Amino acid sequence: MDLNVEEYTGPHRDLDWSFREADDSEALIDAYIDSGRLWVARAAGGVIIGHLHAVPREGEVWEVTNTAVVESQRGRGAGRALLERAIAEARTVGVRRLILATATADVGNLRFYQRCGFRMTRVVQDVFTPANGYPSGLEIDGVPLRDQVWFERLL
Template sequence: MGVADSGAVSGGVGLPLTAARFARATDRLVECAVFYREILGLAPLFEFADHAEYSGFVFGLPDASAQLELVRLDGAVPERAPDAEDALVLYLREDAGALRQRLADHGVAEVVPDNPWWPALGAFAVLDPDGWMVIMVPPAAADAPLLGNVVCEEFLGDRGEIVFSFRLAEDSEQVLASYLDRGRVWVARTGSGAVVGHIQAAPESDAAVWEIVNTAVAEAFRGSGLGRRLIDEVAAAATVAGVTRLEVATATADIGNLRFYQRCGFRMTRVVADVFTEAAGYPPGLEVDGVPLRDQVWFSREL
């Protein structure tokens, strides 16, 4: 069995990445670093000085998986000024009241983006010391770019058509074949009909308990709330069916999933050693974030 919140969108070629960085030249390096670190509040990852005449600061967006690098080459001046559509867009998890007050306290005035899409979302913007626009999108609208046209529905067709999504969370074809036809499946589809996530749940020997057997979300939709939405879809269907508890298992090595399930109201119940073995069809040497894939942890959530 497997659980994942990552993968590739159906139909795409796929580009395996560990991180992405946007690097931008500036001749106001220190001013910009103070703006992004002290005023805006981005997390500093590291800084460097006189590296082959380059100096810079790197910030997490919001962590090391996506980065903003401000860099300066000694004696060089950026060739062009930003235009009205050059912007860094930040999707906020919390109300922006404290941020707006901090910006005002530092004399940073808000500006209105030319593109009416952003004001319509309730977003606001400021300019950094170089004149680059930074647009802040409030939590109520933060999912709109990804989830606005995504619907979740029960899947009643041939599961072979969506097995690619199952494989995002399952590395053993042997294990996948053993449970692919179990229980019920829900999928998340975009407006074009592409499947960008799914969840499978099946009753255990105690009919009052459902196991979430396999769930995955395409890479482009990670962090958008779609994984939680699929969990909620199963919880609602389970409640209607008279189920009183959900259970799910994931790898102890997958720190992201351990956090995700606890945020969704699950609690750890037990650990099973040596589940992801070659005997079970798993390739040797599998790792998650540098941690060997070996053991399995179970969670439960009362409904």
Template sequence: MVIRWWDGDREVLRGLFLEADDSAAEVDRYLGSGDILVAEDNGLVVGHLQVVDGDGAVELKSMAVLAERRGTGVGRALVEAAVEHCRRGGASRMVVSTATADVGNLRFYQRQGFRMLRVERDAFTSASGYPDGIVIDGIPLRDRIWLDRELVADES
């Protein structure tokens, strides 16, 4: 597997972005932003991670791994590459958000060294482009949780 910066047409990655976000309108809004890392295996893109400049920190804006490759270290490798790149670029903190209903994502990000920061209530509504009635792991999609990770050089 190779992790590299994407320099191609971002539309090619739209399917992965839609794996990460249930709102096509939101994906349309940020698809062209920031920088994108991809994980490739034999020329096939099996995952992506997008980082954008945020408010006082870099934001891990979007990340997805093909379903058949989840749990194989692709996501971890993408996060490690992004953290190292942002650290070398002078960033001291990275933030990420995910649905409070997505316990798998919450577990994954905490295992990558992220810690709970704040909850944004009612973030996933039809007004923000999310269809009504989405349920993840038996939990209605409503609130967003923000996590952060310090990017100090001696952190493991």
């Protein structure tokens, strides 16, 4: 795949459609979208097919708060290229650890992050609820969306 990964310098909200690919909570997206750094993957012709958003946290830690690749382009290396770019940038500025969370119901994401060198650190129950801005009844491949798993990768 002909792919270019670059830092996005425009307003992050220009890509809110892509943030919604990975997060169903408008309230949570609204809380973090304007912070941190944002990289995009562009296919041939310059079309944005995915993004990765990372926010500095306490100490030498960045949290990957949102990453997505449009469905038609998944499984072709864009997600890994975005993650590798964020890791390289993090190392450049002295970040020692990346953290991120995903749904326990999303087996594809669980496998992907482990293949990219991340380790599970904890599970938080009942994150994906209406109280946290998520619609009720969400499922991933027939598995109810309830709990969240946290990962880390030491750099």
